[in-house]
Amino acid sequence: MAGDQGLKFGPLGAKAVHLCVDAQRMFSEETDWHTPWLARILPNIERLAAVHPERTVFTRFVPIRSPEEGRGAWRRYYEHWPAMTLDALGPEMVDLVPSLKPYVPPAKVVDKLVYSPWMGPELDRMLEPEGIDTLVVTGGETDVCVLATILGAVDRGYRVIVACDAVCSSADQTYDAMMFLYQSRFGEQIETAPTDEILRAWTA
Numbered sequence: 001m002a003g004d005q006g007l008k009f010g011p012l013g014a015k016a017v018h019l020c021v022d023a024q025r026m027f028s029e030e031t032d033w034h035t036p037w038l039a040r041i042l043p044n045i046e047r048l049a050a051v052h053p054e055r056t057v058f059t060r061f062v063p064i065r066s067p068e069e070g071r072g073a074w075r076r077y078y079e080h081w082p083a084m085t086l087d088a089l090g091p092e093m094v095d096l097v098p099s100l101k102p103y104v105p106p107a108k109v110v111d112k113l114v115y116s117p118w119m120g121p122e123l124d125r126m127l128e129p130e131g132i133d134t135l136v137v138t139g140g141e142t143d144v145c146v147l148a149t150i151l152g153a154v155d156r157g158y159r160v161i162v163a164c165d166a167v168c169s170s171a172d173q174t175y176d177a178m179m180f181l182y183q184s185r186f187g188e189q190i191e192t193a194p195t196d197e198i199l200r201a202w203t204a
Contacts, residue, residue, distance in 0.1 A: 021139030037168030
């Protein structure tokens with residue numbers, strides 16, 4: 001049975017950051033990786049970014065140029081998705097969706113070559129000097145890059161809040177499965193709450 005939804009550990013403080021995962025053109029437009037839900041959740045991502053743009057970080061998934069550049073299983077992955085390589089897509093498709101670009105700056109951008117944004121040093125270097133202790137996670141997909149982002153944050157000891165109406169998946173079943181997982185298995189480390197509740201609690 002899943003645990004409770006909501007902010008169980010009180011309001012958000014001045015050391016909270018909105019971490020938006022991969023809200024990019026290649027997922028919002030008609031590509032092989034199109035995620036229809038992204039359009040539905042985008043208004044809530046925009047609301048969070050608008051309230052605290054200086055405390056927003058966007059990650060971007062950057063594909064390799066061609067399958068031949070892939071290592072191990074990543075080569076097989078891009079052989080399966082050749083249309084989603086950088087040479088096939090064009091570098092402009094890596095951009096954030098147009099409605100989010102005006103927030104940068106002051107919002108920051110971290111690029112990554114894999115699902116997790118923690119594999120490189122950039123995100124840690126942004127957050128640690130500021131003493132950040134809480135991450136509000138939005139974006140896509142709930143069961144892939146969002147999952148990798150959340151688990152890395154949990155391992156680093158952050159308070160992790162998933163904005164449940166500002167994350168998306170390509171399938172309802174996997175979204176539901178991840179919400180169940182977050183609530184039932186990570187109840188002391190992950191909170192799931194709607195954007196309205198997060199905004200009411202984030203006043204610092």
